[in-house]
Amino acid sequence: MSHANAYPYQEVFERYLNRQELAQPTIAEYRSVLADLFNFLSNFNAGYQADHRVATLLDRDVEQYLAMLVNQRQVTNGTYNKMLSHINIYFKYLFTHDLITHYPTLTLKGKSHDDLKTPTTKWLHLMPAILANQQLAFYTRLTMLLTSRYYTISEFLTPGFYRQLHPRDFNQDERTFWQDYQQFITPLQARQHSQDLFLKQRLDGDPHLTAAGLHKYLKPDEKLLGFALTPTRLYQSAVLDYLLQHPKLSDQQLSEKLRLDPQSLNYYRQLAMTYRG
Structure with a gap:
């Protein structure tokens, strides 16, 4: 095949597409999308550049490419969703045929064009008013406070997280909210016989609030605030805002402030370059 090296596992994947009796123009479309994805990763993703192993790719690596499609190429909603579909089918094939051990696009879904624009950072500058807004759920406000301090949802929903939180470092607005939160x-x-910060209201075994449970508090508050409260998007916008506001800090200073390993820091640097450009 003249196009044998356009992307990893191309020959076996395209044989599979042929067995599915897809039209040749459709297979060519898959080829174009996947070649573009891996060309992007080869040029802008440090983790993939290191060894070019498909098995090491994570959902955030694919998200980096998808963000570029929207912010640099300004692809339409339909084009975005079609490209994501092709990429998803590719990784599903690799996963189900034991060529990779995890499925990096499992959680990625088609979104509206507006949802994929540069994450808003306005909430970071509204934090005093947000923390004081008693119409918002306590869990919503604590989520936004912790995210503004660069904690991920997986970190602050983990049992025992409260041990690494230092309220003495809070500013006055944050301390006032923290006192109210303690009463709640x-x-x-x-x-619930637990010192953790996100707990279920009812007794049913495990007392800890899940990500899905937290979403039930965040979703209604989106209407009050006027923007999406997806924790991963809030976290991304907080990290990107810090990188863009502090371009002269060293990698070590950034890693310490944001608690990011070198690979993750480079990932967000690349995203910041995409959004800045």
């Missing part, structure tokens, strides 16, 4: 959570902690 202390009775629930006693009822």
